[in-house]
Amino acid sequence: MRVTNALIRDALIRRVNLAQSRRFRLEEQAASGRRVTNPADDPTATAIARRLDAAMTELDSFAPAANQVKARLETSDATLGSVFDQLIRIKELALTMSNGTASATDRAAAADEAEQIRVSIIGLANTKMEGEYLFGGMASDIPPALADGTWVGNAEIPEVEISPGVRVAAMADGVEAFTAAGGVEVFQVLQDVQDALLTNDVDALRGSLDTIEQAQTQVRMARSRLGPVVGRVDAAEEIRDNLKLQLIEKKSNAIDADLPETISQLTLATQSLEASLSVTARALSHTLLDKIG
């Protein structure tokens, strides 16, 4: 093989360039912590990382609705609790007033209290949170209970997603809690008690004890349905958090540099470059020119 000076020079240049570019590449990886900075570096990993990012963004997007559902249901729960307490009071009233010892005057006074209780429960049924009526169903912009006790709320309950593929009822069911669909017309029951007190109708009062109890059961049932849903929302949050951690790890595996590995490769590449450079310095000085005077 005939070796010319240009051949030596070109080979040395090429070798040094290769060593430099390899070292440069590793340095970039170590500095950025990324193995993949450009789709061409690893197309498959890039596509995977993109899909993982999309999945993470999606998980995050469930949080606001889920939190809102939880807040709403918790408030609804507390509200129904207050309704229940009011029903206990009206039952006491009915019981006391159905006793022979009560007078017509007593009953007239009781009728006033019954009226207040009825109005109060209507108010509770019309509880609003962040501009939406908690028991109105899909007609969340109108108060579901009219002043006379007629229910104008909507029977459809909106659902929301709390995690991929999982939907829950986003509201308490006002129709089930307050109307005949759940047992009795609660406001009618209250109205009947009020009327009975006003008309001094003891038999009616005694009869109302039964319906008041039904109303209580109905409200308690409606309330008890809320707990599990809140539980599901909490569980979903935990699942989402775990899932997100897994996704973060997967993404890191796909595109992050393994720092210890990268740094040791960088050290090797630097040594290799140093070797190339010192060989280059020496290689050009072996010609006949150095030997003849």
Place this chain on the structure above:
Amino acid sequence: MSLLNLLHTGRSGLLSSQVGIQTASQNVTNAGVEGYNARSVVLSPSTPALIGGRGVEVVGLIRANDPMLQRTLLLDRGDSAAAEARSNVLATVSVAFGEFDVDGLGAALDSLWGSFRLLEGHPDDMASREEVLNRVENVSNAFNDLASMIQRERLSSDDRVRYSVDRLNELGQRIAELNQEIGVASAQGGGQELMDLRDALVGEVASIIDTKVLEHDDGTVTVVVAAGMPLVEGEEARAVRVDPGSAPGAGVIQMEGSGSLWLDMNERIGGGALAGLLTARDVDLEAIEDRLDQLAFDVANAVNTQHAAGVGLDGVGGRNLFAPLGVVDGAASLISIDAAVEDTPDAVAAAAVAGLSGDNRNALALAALSSTSFAAGGTSTATAEQASILGMTGAMARQAQDQADMNQAAQAQTEALMEQRVGVSMDEEMIDLIAYEKAYQAASKLVALADGLFETVLAMKVR
């Protein structure tokens, strides 16, 4: 044999040694010059041959050359330039598609689905509705930006094509001129410097377009490009141009034919930067653009169809979120928010039926689109398809880069072989210098000897 002959022999030795020394010096001084092929002197015994001979004569100067290797080198140059040109275009596109910053198409799509989910929770909230409209605009912009970027690369590649064609013309002209000059010079035994120059120019032609060279005895060459179209024949160069009637970003390269005919070349070009640029411009960018257009079309369609199924706050249905797209071609650059809903958050159809402000059923259905496989002919979700396009772009850039690296290596190897054949070796030249120096000394001794013999003869007394 005469004494004069002896003198002449010595003289021829001196002269030829001088030529030898001159040539070796020429080689040494030009050793580092790019494209310089080592020269060597051809000596032979002088003619006519008399008994004892008449000395040595310089027959000529040879320029080291290897036509076979030259042919291979031109092919390698062509392949290398093609791969590099293509790789450059694809690398730019790939980086632009890269989603490691937050604002890419993928992130825009994610946010669009996210905005539907937000709407689920607050169907009658103005802020949620406005968010949906913002995200629709975002997605449109992201598609538009990518489409513009591809078009920009297309135009830029076309510019590079035009520039290369101009250069090709210049080179063709110059080579034709050199052919003429070489023809004259080589008849007189010279022309080596011109040949070096011409070979360098042919090398540049090969990096622009696939090139074959046919060498003739008089030292001139015929340069054939694009699988058989003659660029230079003797002193004639054919003009090359980009068809002025070409559409923007789609220049058609032509060579002048007979009469006023121009012959299309694009299909025939198999190497050189032009091949790489044409592939990138007409095939690669096209492939990416087609998939992007299809995705834009599918997204607009799917979202519009579902949105039209629901009603806005005013109870009116049948509205689009994206301006309807008639065809797939160009969808990515045309996709935009529908003017009828643009500033009207009320129009966003979150509800399934009129009259219920808490009705979020259509919002739920819209959000469900994120996991519906409506893209890529019904086989993929929008997110998966976008990620796939991203991956494809990266893979193309990767493959082009690998190809360029491989071709570079092959070219380097061929160049090394060529250098071995025709390059200057300092050691060889040093030895030659010493040898010729010694020959010169020997020849001068010969002249001195002849002179001495002459003196002897002249000193003979005539009685």
